[in-house]
Amino acid sequence: MKFFVDTANLAQIREANDLGILDGVTTNPSLMAKEGIVGQQNILDHYVEICNIMDGDVSAEVISTDFEGIKREGLILADLHKNIVVKVPMIKEGVKAIKFFSDNGIKTNCTLVFSAGQAILAAKAGATYLSPFIGRVDDTGWDGLQLIGQIVEIYRNYGFQTEVLAASIRNSNHIIKCAELGADVVTCPLSSILGLFKHPLTDSGLEQFLSDHKKANG
Numbered sequence: 001m002k003f004f005v006d007t008a009n010l011a012q013i014r015e016a017n018d019l020g021i022l023d024g025v026t027t028n029p030s031l032m033a034k035e036g037i038v039g040q041q042n043i044l045d046h047y048v049e050i051c052n053i054m055d056g057d058v059s060a061e062v063i064s065t066d067f068e069g070i071k072r073e074g075l076i077l078a079d080l081h082k083n084i085v086v087k088v089p090m091i092k093e094g095v096k097a098i099k100f101f102s103d104n105g106i107k108t109n110c111t112l113v114f115s116a117g118q119a120i121l122a123a124k125a126g127a128t129y130l131s132p133f134i135g136r137v138d139d140t141g142w143d144g145l146q147l148i149g150q151i152v153e154i155y156r157n158y159g160f161q162t163e164v165l166a167a168s169i170r171n172s173n174h175i176i177k178c179a180e181l182g183a184d185v186v187t188c189p190l191s192s193i194l195g196l197f198k199h200p201l202t203d204s205g206l207e208q209f210l211s212d213h214k215k216a217n218g
Contacts, residue, residue, distance in 0.1 A: 001179050004056075004187035006167065008035045010049060012190045017054040019193075024056035026109070026131075026167070026187040028087070029063060044080060051081040059109040059129070061087035070097040078106045085109050085128060090118045095125045102126030109165065119151040123160035129185065134178075135168035144168070149181040156182075172196050 002023035005016045008031040016022040027050070032038075037046045047060045058081070062073040070093060074086040078101075085107040088094040098108045102125060109129040110122035114137055122130050132151060134144030148166050155162060166178040169188030172195030178186050 002185040026059040098125040123162040129165040131167040133168035
């Protein structure tokens with residue numbers, strides 16, 4: 001399973017990359033704004049900075065909702081760097097654009113996915129990645145992890161090449177559950193990945209080893 005960090009923070013991306021476990025990055029307009037990145041040229045420059053930190057797919061999101069606008073933005077984004085993946089919303093015009101990008105060799109990430117039906121449409125259009133939002137589905141009272149399992153099963157049934165990129169990860173357990181269900185990718189805050197390190201027996205065991213070494217060696 002691939003690990004993507006869901007952030008526009010360069011320091012966090014460097015930290016994840018230095019760990020040796022980073023496969024990609026996802027971003028969105030909200031994450032850009034959180035880092036104070038405003039203005040079209042500044043945003044484009046920031047995507048290039050991210051691409052220069054690590055060698056992996058970087059999802060850059062369009063803000064248009066009509067086909068021509070999505071197409072225009074997507075072509076600009078794809079031209080920035082070979083690692084850019086054009087992030088497109090799950091709407092009718094978005095699916096139409098995904099088909100265009102797919103036919104022209106441009107990678108896409110279909111975002112804001114909340115149902116298996118939407119997942120089928122994205123895969124039929126040739127999306128490279130599909131981003132179902134686990135946490136947001138949970139917030140509505142439904143089971144986000146069940147949706148991941150359903151999509152994985154459907155994609156396997158029909159041999160779709162679209163990769164299931166589990167998004168809106170809220171905790172480290174979500175990552176483990178997605179791995180059990182066969183998700184191809186998880187994208188999450190760095191804190192959720194770092195949470196995988198933690199176990200009380202590891203902490204107590206290391207403390208005991210160091211204590212014993214100190215007693216024996218002074």
